Structure formats: C-alpha cells, structure tokens
Amino acid sequence: MTTPPAAPAPEPISPVQARALAEGVLPPVEEVRPGIWTLAVPFRFGVPDATLVYVIEGTDGVLTVVDPGWSEDGSLDALSDGLRQIGRSVSDVGLVAVTHLHADHLGAAAAVRRASGARIAMHGLEVRALEDERADAARHEADIATWGVPHEFRSGLSDAWGIGRRIGLGATEPPYADVLLDDGDLLPVTGRSLRAIWTPGHTAGHLCFLDEPDGLLFTGDHVLPRINSGIGLGGRTASNPLGDYLASLARLDGYAALEVCPGHEYRFADVVSRARTLVRHREERSRHVAEALDALDAPTLFAVASRVPFSGGIESMRGFLLASALTQTAFHADLLGRAGEIRPA
Ligand SMILES: [Zn+2]
Structure with a gap:
C-alpha cells in the first residue's frame, strides 16, 4: 500500500524566509507591515530550527512581542539583536503575547518581563497546564506502562x-501570565486590533492572533506551511485533542485572504487551503489506524501504531517522537470510537 504524495507546501509570501529555510540559515529581520516586523530566534537544537518572532508597535510606541522564542539560561541575545536592527530594545516591550506554552514560544517571556516590566498574555489553560505539569507527568508515566512498548524502545x-x-522546560516562572486571554479577547495594544482566537489541539490553550486591519493572522504552531503540527502536546485534557484540533482548523475558514504569520518556517498565503491539507493528513492517518484495528486482535497501542506509516517509521522513533506517535494513535482510535479495542499492556 502506498501513501499518496503529500500536497505541495504553500507558496511563501516571504521568499527570503523560504530561502533561508532551504539554505539552513536564520532569516533576516523583515518588516511585514508598517510597524510590524518579524525576526528569528534560534532554539537550542541549533540553526535552522528557529521561532519566527513578531514585533508589533502600538501607536504609543510600546512594543508587543508575539512569541519571544527560546531563551537559554535567560539570555535575550537573539531577540535583543533583532530589536536593535529596528532601532529598538527589549526595554521598549510592554506586552508579550504567547500562542502556547512550549519553550520555543514562551521560553523567553519571563526574561523579557524581568528586563522590561512587560506583561505576559496567554490563555488560562496554558497557565493551568504549566501549574499541573508535574501531576500530569506522573499520570503520563502511568500511561506509558500500558502502551505495550517493547523494551528496546523504552529509552x-x-x-x-x-x-x-x-x-515548560524550566525556562519560565510563575506567574506564568499577567493577562489571561480568552477566545475573542482583544490584546491590550494601543491603536491596533489584535484579537485572540482560541485554537486548541496542538496544546489545550493554543491561541492564534488576528490582525484584520493589517490582513495578518499569527498562527503559532496551529498551522505551519510544511510541518504537520503535533497534537495534544500540552497538559492533559478531558476532550480529545485531535477532535479539538480539527475543529480549530475549521475555525480559520473565512480567513483565506490573510497573510499567515506562523511560528516557524515562513510566511505564506491561504490558511484555508493549508488547513484542508492538514485535515486530509489526519483523515489518512485515521484510515490507517482503522485498518490496523481491523487487522489485529486485541492489540496494544504500540502494535496499532506499528502499522501506521509515520514518516521515518516507528522503528526509528524513540523518546518524544515515539510518545507523540503513540498518543496520536490513541487520539485517532478514540475519535473513531474504537479506543476500547486497544488492550492495555
Ligand atoms: Zn513551536
């Protein structure tokens, strides 16, 4: 059985960023709109893995930073360097708006707050996930024991x-947020209209930010041009993160005309087409999970996932990638109404 060819990645709006990605270098600072810039902050896995940080100037001159990116030991070198290139500094930042809790997005927020007194704005579910992460991790540990993972894959x-x-990878500190954002809330940015859109799935409290007057949609890790975002990578949730994710993709219908400003890779056009491609990818994966369940009698989660053609194959996966592949398989089985067919090991 062959997997149909993946749909082509969307055309970049920023050829500079797309070229930098292809060449494995950090993209330069770019002005996206008057008073709105993007700059790249690398994360510890090295270039070219970088977060695209967005800097938005209010009419009062105060800067808002969307996802300040990774910070190693509280260092703000990359962010400061980018701000210097637009004639500004970290002390000009009044608000840090965070799409989600992962360290490559939230990581530098606390350091920016320490340096400038900026407030951190985030969805309340991300704050709760950070507060609960130790308890969640213990429950995850108990889950791992039920997955039927062979010994050689456990490391x-x-x-x-x-x-x-x-x-949160220890990069952050309480209070995790000073401003709690909910769906539809406007960010406190003078002279700008930046609205939070709640898009759970990648994490439970993931937010996109909509700037309709400037024709921009900041999508964090909800929609990226080439990467298929992982699902359920925040705290534990009562709902199925895959179901949440598909509903969150549908929430972007109507924004096809906006320039997409993602958290990684490059800016691109037509979020609706990209969302459709991501839905098709999930449908395909659901089909593979269903076929595996049809073929196996009382399988473990690992046995089901072994039959799903993850890129690279599950044999090559360890650690985080393996955990993500297994939990995603469980989300698909649950969404199919077939979670009960999987036997806890
Ligand atoms: Zn990310």
Whole structure:
C-alpha cells in the first residue's frame, strides 16, 4: 500500500524566509507591515530550527512581542539583536503575547518581563497546564506502562513524556501570565486590533492572533506551511485533542485572504487551503489506524501504531517522537470510537 504524495507546501509570501529555510540559515529581520516586523530566534537544537518572532508597535510606541522564542539560561541575545536592527530594545516591550506554552514560544517571556516590566498574555489553560505539569507527568508515566512498548524502545520515554518531562522546560516562572486571554479577547495594544482566537489541539490553550486591519493572522504552531503540527502536546485534557484540533482548523475558514504569520518556517498565503491539507493528513492517518484495528486482535497501542506509516517509521522513533506517535494513535482510535479495542499492556 502506498501513501499518496503529500500536497505541495504553500507558496511563501516571504521568499527570503523560504530561502533561508532551504539554505539552513536564520532569516533576516523583515518588516511585514508598517510597524510590524518579524525576526528569528534560534532554539537550542541549533540553526535552522528557529521561532519566527513578531514585533508589533502600538501607536504609543510600546512594543508587543508575539512569541519571544527560546531563551537559554535567560539570555535575550537573539531577540535583543533583532530589536536593535529596528532601532529598538527589549526595554521598549510592554506586552508579550504567547500562542502556547512550549519553550520555543514562551521560553523567553519571563526574561523579557524581568528586563522590561512587560506583561505576559496567554490563555488560562496554558497557565493551568504549566501549574499541573508535574501531576500530569506522573499520570503520563502511568500511561506509558500500558502502551505495550517493547523494551528496546523504552529509552528516553520517561524523560520525554513521563516523570522526567518538563513541558515548560524550566525556562519560565510563575506567574506564568499577567493577562489571561480568552477566545475573542482583544490584546491590550494601543491603536491596533489584535484579537485572540482560541485554537486548541496542538496544546489545550493554543491561541492564534488576528490582525484584520493589517490582513495578518499569527498562527503559532496551529498551522505551519510544511510541518504537520503535533497534537495534544500540552497538559492533559478531558476532550480529545485531535477532535479539538480539527475543529480549530475549521475555525480559520473565512480567513483565506490573510497573510499567515506562523511560528516557524515562513510566511505564506491561504490558511484555508493549508488547513484542508492538514485535515486530509489526519483523515489518512485515521484510515490507517482503522485498518490496523481491523487487522489485529486485541492489540496494544504500540502494535496499532506499528502499522501506521509515520514518516521515518516507528522503528526509528524513540523518546518524544515515539510518545507523540503513540498518543496520536490513541487520539485517532478514540475519535473513531474504537479506543476500547486497544488492550492495555
Ligand atoms: Zn513551536
């Protein structure tokens, strides 16, 4: 059985960023609109893995930073360097708006707050996930024991997903947010209209930010041009993160005309087409999970996932990638109404 070819990645709006990605270098600072810039902050896995940070100037001159990116030991070198290139500094930042809790987005927020007194704005569910991360990790640890993972695949699983895990990765500190954002809230940015759109799935409290007057949609990790976002990578949720994710993709209908400003890779056009491609990818994966369940009698989660053609194959996966593949398989089975067919090990 062959997997149909993946749909082509959307055309970049920023050829500069697309070229930098292809060449494995950091993209330069770019002005996206008057008073709105993007700059790249690398994360610890090295270039070219970088977060695209957005800097938005209010009419009062105060800067808002959407996702300040990774910070190693509280350093703000990359962010400061980018701000210097637009004639500004970290002390000009009054608000840090965070799409989600992952360290490559939230990581530098606390350091920016310490340096400038900026407030941090985030969805309340992300704050709760950070507060609960130790308790969640213990429950994850208990899950791992039920997945039927063969011994040779277990190394790193606990560190990546269980009691060794830190989703905030220690880069942040309470209070995790000074402004709690909910769906539809306007960010407190003078002279701008930036509205939070709640898009759970990648994490439970993931937000996109909509700037309709400037024709921009900041999508964090909800929609990226080439990467298929992982699902359910925040705290534990009562609902199925995959179902949440598909509903969140549908929430972007109507924004096809906007320029998409994602958290990684490059800016691109037509979020609706990209969302459709992502839905098709999930449908395909659901089909593979259904076929695996049809073929197996009382399988473990690992046995089901072994039959799903994850890129690279599950044999090559360890640690975080393996945990993510297994939990996503469980979300698909649950959405199919077939979670009960999987036997806890
Ligand atoms: Zn990210």
